[in-house]
Amino acid sequence: xxxxxxxxxxxxxxxxxVKAQTPWVVPDDRKGLLxxxxxxxxxxxxxxxxxxxxxxxxxGHPGQPDQAKLVPAPKDPASKExxxxxxxxxxxxxxxxxxxxxxxxxxxKSEDIWNVISYVRTFNKEYVQKVGAADSSSGITGKLLxxxxxxxxxxxxxVKVIQQSNKMPVIGVKLSLxxxxxxxxxxxxxxxxxxxxxxxxxxYPKDLPGDKVGDVNIKVNMANADGTERxxxxxxxxxxxxxxxxxxLDNRAMWNVRSKAPIWLMLSYCGSVLAAWGVIFxxxxxxxxxxxxxxxx
Amino acid sequence: MDEKxxxxxxxxxxxxxxxxxxxxxxxxxxxxSLVFCLTAYYQQLTTGLGVTGLRxxxxxxxxxSNFVFFVASSLIGMLISSVLGLTGQKWxxxxxxxxxxxxxxxxxxxxxxxxxxxGRPERLLNVFLYGRFQSPILWDVTVVTTYVMISLxxxxxxxxxxxxxxxxxxxxxxxxxxxxxxxxxxxxIGSEEQKALLHKAVRILLILVIPVALAIHTVTSWLFxxxxxxxxxxxxxxxxxxxGAFVTGVASVIIAMYVFxxxxxxxxxxxxxxxxxxxxxxxxxxxVYLYFNINEFLVPGYKMPKHEAxxxxxxxxxxxxxxxxxxxxxxLIIPIFLLLLKKFRKPTPLLIIGLFVFVGAWLKRxxxxxxxxxxxxxxxxxxxxxxxxxxxTFTEICITLASFILVLIIVSVLAKVFPLIPIQETxxxxxxxxxxxxE
Numbered sequence: 001x002x003x004x005x006x007x008x009x010x011x012x013x014x015x016x017x018v019k020a021q022t023p024w025v026v027p028d029d030r031k032g033l034l035x036x037x038x039x040x041x042x043x044x045x046x047x048x049x050x051x052x053x054x055x056x057x058x059x060g061h062p063g064q065p066d067q068a069k070l071v072p073a074p075k076d077p078a079s080k081e082x083x084x085x086x087x088x089x090x091x092x093x094x095x096x097x098x099x100x101x102x103x104x105x106x107x108x109k110s111e112d113i114w115n116v117i118s119y120v121r122t123f124n125k126e127y128v129q130k131v132g133a134a135d136s137s138s139g140i141t142g143k144l145l146x147x148x149x150x151x152x153x154x155x156x157x158x159v160k161v162i163q164q165s166n167k168m169p170v171i172g173v174k175l176s177l178x179x180x181x182x183x184x185x186x187x188x189x190x191x192x193x194x195x196x197x198x199x200x201x202x203x204y205p206k207d208l209p210g211d212k213v214g215d216v217n218i219k220v221n222m223a224n225a226d227g228t229e230r231x232x233x234x235x236x237x238x239x240x241x242x243x244x245x246x247x248x249l250d251n252r253a254m255w256n257v258r259s260k261a262p263i264w265l266m267l268s269y270c271g272s273v274l275a276a277w278g279v280i281f282x283x284x285x286x287x288x289x290x291x292x293x294x295x296x297x
Numbered sequence: 298m299d300e301k302x303x304x305x306x307x308x309x310x311x312x313x314x315x316x317x318x319x320x321x322x323x324x325x326x327x328x329x330s331l332v333f334c335l336t337a338y339y340q341q342l343t344t345g346l347g348v349t350g351l352r353x354x355x356x357x358x359x360x361x362s363n364f365v366f367f368v369a370s371s372l373i374g375m376l377i378s379s380v381l382g383l384t385g386q387k388w389x390x391x392x393x394x395x396x397x398x399x400x401x402x403x404x405x406x407x408x409x410x411x412x413x414x415x416g417r418p419e420r421l422l423n424v425f426l427y428g429r430f431q432s433p434i435l436w437d438v439t440v441v442t443t444y445v446m447i448s449l450x451x452x453x454x455x456x457x458x459x460x461x462x463x464x465x466x467x468x469x470x471x472x473x474x475x476x477x478x479x480x481x482x483x484x485x486i487g488s489e490e491q492k493a494l495l496h497k498a499v500r501i502l503l504i505l506v507i508p509v510a511l512a513i514h515t516v517t518s519w520l521f522x523x524x525x526x527x528x529x530x531x532x533x534x535x536x537x538x539x540x541g542a543f544v545t546g547v548a549s550v551i552i553a554m555y556v557f558x559x560x561x562x563x564x565x566x567x568x569x570x571x572x573x574x575x576x577x578x579x580x581x582x583x584x585v586y587l588y589f590n591i592n593e594f595l596v597p598g599y600k601m602p603k604h605e606a607x608x609x610x611x612x613x614x615x616x617x618x619x620x621x622x623x624x625x626x627x628x629l630i631i632p633i634f635l636l637l638l639k640k641f642r643k644p645t646p647l648l649i650i651g652l653f654v655f656v657g658a659w660l661k662r663x664x665x666x667x668x669x670x671x672x673x674x675x676x677x678x679x680x681x682x683x684x685x686x687x688x689x690t691f692t693e694i695c696i697t698l699a700s701f702i703l704v705l706i707i708v709s710v711l712a713k714v715f716p717l718i719p720i721q722e723t724x725x726x727x728x729x730x731x732x733x734x735x736e
Contacts, residue, residue, distance in 0.1 A: 070679050254431050261430040269430050269439075272512075276443050279505050283450060286498040287483060290457070290491050294484025 026092045033088035033226060034132025037111075039118035047119030050112050051077075054104070062123045070100050078123035087130075090117045095227045110228035157202040159220055159233070161194050169198025173222055176229065177202045180217035191223065209243035301565070303724050307466055310718045313561040314463065315470060320713055327706050334699035337692045338413065346416040348692045354677055355670040355687040360414035362666040363697050366545065366659050367407035367704075368441070368517045369538065373546025374400025374448050375510035376582075379503045388574045390726060391566045391718045394456065395553050399546070401448040402707035404513075408441050410700050433519040436512075444513045447506050452711070453481060455499050458721040461485035474714065514538045521665070527605035528669035537589045543582040544629070545658040551575055551651035553708070555644055557717060566718050569643060576642030579654070583633045590625065607672040616686075617668050620660055628657015 037043065055077075060066035062078040075082040085093070094113050097103030104113065121127045157177065161170040173194045178185035188208070192200040210216045215236050221229035248255075252262045301309075341348050351358050377396035381389045389396075412418045428435035460482035464475060485491060515535040522534035531537070554575070558567040597605050598613070612621045632650045635641040641650065667687050677685050689697075 068679075069681070256431070258427065258429040258431075266430050269436070273439060273443075276447075276505065276509060279501060280443075280446055280450070283454070283498050283502060286494050287454065290485070290494045290498075291483040293488065293490050293494070294486050 024093060024098060026089045030092045030226075031086055031088045033091050034130050035087060035114045035117065036132050037114065038131050039114075039121065039129050043115045043118040044122055045119075046112075047115030047117070050108065050116050051119050054108070055116070058100075062120065072099070074101065077120040082120075083124040083127070087117055090120075091226065105227050105229070108228070109230065110224055110226060113228065155204045155206055157204045157218075157237075159194075159200055159202070161198045161222075161232070169196070170194060171196055171198060175200060175202075175232075176221050176223070177204075178219050178221065179208060180219070185219065188218075207241065208239070209241045210239045212242060212244060214239045214242045301727070306724055306727070307462055307720055309563075309565065310716050310720050310723070311463055311467055314467065314474070314714065314716060316474075316713065319560075320709070323709060324706070327702055327709070331699055331702045331706070334695040334702060337695035338699065340692055341413075341416075341696065342418070348690060350688045350690050350693060352684040352687075353680065354673060354684055355667060357414075357666050357670065358687050359663070359689045359693050359697050360410060362662040363659075363700060364407055364410040364414070365517055365538075365666065366662040367403045367410055367700070368514055369542035369545045369658065369662070370549050371400045371402075371404035371407060371444065371448065371546075372510050372514055372539070372542040373550055374451060375506045376543050376546060377550065378451060379507050379510075381578075383503055387726060388571060390722050391563075391571065392550060392554055392575070394452070394715075394717055394719055395557065395712070396546075396550050397448060397452040398708055398711045399549050399553060401445065401452050402704045402711070403549075404441065404445045404448050405707065406700050406703045408438075408445065409703070410697075411438075411441075413696050413700070433516055433523055436516045437520060440509065440513045440516050444506075444509050447502065447509055451502050451506060454495070454502060455719065455722075456715060457481070457483055457485050457495060458487065459716050459719060461487070462720050463716055477714070511539060514542050526669050526674075527602075527608045527672065528665070531593060533589060533592055537593055540582065540586045540589050541658065541661065544579070544586045544654060547575060547579045547582055548651045548654040548658065551579070551647055552655060555648040555651075557712060558644070561717060563718065566723065572644045572647050573639070573642045576636050576647050579651070580633055580636045583629055583636075583654075587629055587633065590629070604674060608669045611668050611671070612664065617664060621664055624657045624661045624664060627653050628661065629654070 058068040058070065058074040059077055060068070060074075062076060065076070067074050067076055077083075091113060093101070094108075094116070095103065095105040108116075118129075121129070159175060161173055161175075162168060163170055171194055174191050175194065176191045177188045179188055180186075188205060189202045192202060194200045208216060216239055217234075217236050219231050219235075220233040222232050223229055249257075249260070252260045254262065254265075349358065349360075374397045377389050378393045382393060412421060415421065424435060424438050428438070460478045464478040464482055468475070470478075515538065518534040518538035521529035522531055524530065551572075554567055554571065558564060594609070594612075598609055601609065611617050632654050635646075635650060641647065671686055
């Protein structure tokens with residue numbers, strides 16, 4: 001009696017152990033985060049677009065069992081387990097990611113993430129939104145002005161951030177520098193913090209190639225308190241390093257589309273086909289002759 | 298029995314062309330089996346390729362290996378008629394037509410086998426509309442079509458005089474059959490002019506078929522060899538396939554020779570000496586193929602590069618080892634040793650050896666196509682267990698059987714309706730022999 005009781009306990013413990021995934025704990029100070037805007041049809045529409053572009057491949061269509069077969073499984077956004085997250089928990093999980101769930105903080109703007117959350121909430125009938133204070137997340141309110149100075153010779157880029165309303169320097173903002181490349185943005189240098197005069201300096205790599213005329217598209221992002229970033233400068237700078245990039249697909253090649261097939265190949269193919277079928281038709285012509293010769297007699 | 302008269306020869310060879318009850322029963326059996334197997338195809342067509350064992354990783358299975366086998370078997374027409382015929386090997390005369398029938402049947406059905414591997418067969422047209430000149434798939438479709446046409450011509454053209462003979466000598470045949478002979482015999486009267494023209498046509502065809510046949514199987518090998526996959530990434534794949542094709546083809550001719558000799562009573566035309574000769578031919582082509590096999594497996598096996606090792610180990614000692622060693626031993630090495638002895642080149646032992654070689658050759662194609670796909674360069678992850686290996690389903694096996702049944706139907710009909718042994722050539726050769734005796 002006693003031993004069977006122990007057995008049951010052990011078995012049920014084992015069962016819960018196997019079933020339970022390690023819970024995804026969100027730090028307490030991030031749980032309570034609220035969206036700085038009221039969810040509306042507008043945000044839901046924008047959120048749906050982002051969701052369909054970036055999340056569907058794994059999470060499937062809400063309410064349909066077409067989630068990707070990953071371990072741990074990405075949950076159906078319409079499911080109870082998914083919806084039990086607080087808005088702040090959602091925000092944290094989407095920005096930070098875990099395992100196969102990518103971190104989106106570099107990919108999506110904080111508005112995008114709130115829009116996605118507003119969209120997935122449409123699958124929760126009981127949900128009532130609590131709106132947070134307007135853009136408290138960055139810790140800096142009001143419009144910012146920023147000025148970018150660069151002297152590529154020294155390989156330095158200097159940025160100055162001031163408040164638009166009173167032209168006072170903004171101290172202690174965290175900025176990161178990126179350069180545009182074929183796919184997405186390439187981080188350059190580390191995150192820097194503005195000093196007492198609102199200034200900070202990035203090291204710019206010596207050997208970063210520009211485009212055909214040496215132009216590089218750079219941007220400076222400011223870190224929000226919620227872990228996302230927002231772009232405050234997006235501009236083109238001139239450098240000396242010109243790069244005449246040519247596209248491998250511009251020329252005739254074995255791997256290219258049909259209209260860009262190598263000439264020698266097209267000639268060989270068409271030539272062989274014509275030769276073989278030419279001979280075949282010649283044979284048929286001979287056969288017709290044989291037939292005619294017999295008919296005359 | 299060489300002194301048989303001309304009319305005797307004609308009588309003997311044309312004895313089989315009248316459709317009889319045995320033929321009807323056999324065809325009925327084939328048709329019923331075909332219809333049964335085609336219901337499997339109907340199922341595939343309506344539900345999609347999910348009914349097969351094909352999945353994301355192993356997406357070429359039994360259909361493609363069967364296709365390679367069919368293309369291989371079809372090369373025999375070129376070997377027997379062209380290579381041996383043009384070099385003056387007289388003994389091949391009675392089996393040339395048989396070889397052409399086999400070549401045509403396998404080549405024609407090979408095209409259909411490819412279609413059976415398509416979930417959306419109606420999209421075949423896209424190969425012609427949008428096919429890239431750079432793609433071996435386009436080359437393959439082109440060359441298979443061309444080869445089917447040439448094989449058909451190589452079957453019909455040398456037969457023209459025989460059809461005239463058949464028309465003149467068998468007035469008892471049904472109307473449609475006589476009409477067919479009349480149409481295809483092209484008003485043949487055997488005048489010098491006609492003979493010269495026919496000779497020319499046959500010559501050209503025999504030469505043309507050599508590059509086309511080499512192309513058909515080389516291109517088939519390139520479907521694999523132009524990818525960097527372990528086991529396919531080989532520079533000798535072209536000749537490896539071509540020589541393997543000769544082995545398969547000779548085995549199919551041996552089987553056909555035995556069967557037709559038995560049911561058509563052709564012992565006077567297909568003699569033990571023919572079996573002896575073709576047995577020797579099988580040794581020759583098998584040795585060449587063995588040489589390529591040694592190169593194909595010993596060289597990478599010696600180096601064991603990391604990415605090829607998994608596949609090679611699965612063949613040498615892993616999951617595919619039993620099949621691999623069966624193919625190499627029972628399908629190649631043991632036949633070579635046995636056939637070196639004269640007593641194994643007699644009809645019945647040769648038939649048994651031929652069957653082993655034939656089955657071995659089919660399995661060999663399976664081993665070429667499938668195992669390497671189980672070990673792709675990028676690891677297989679996050680898929681159901683069933684995606685990681687290949688197991689043909691019942692439906693797939695039925696559809697593959699259907700292709701064999703189709704080949705049997707084509708071979709049976711052509712070998713029944715038309716004279717199977719070349720009449721005119723047999724007569725000419727025997728005349729030549731007696732003339733040279735008289736000289």
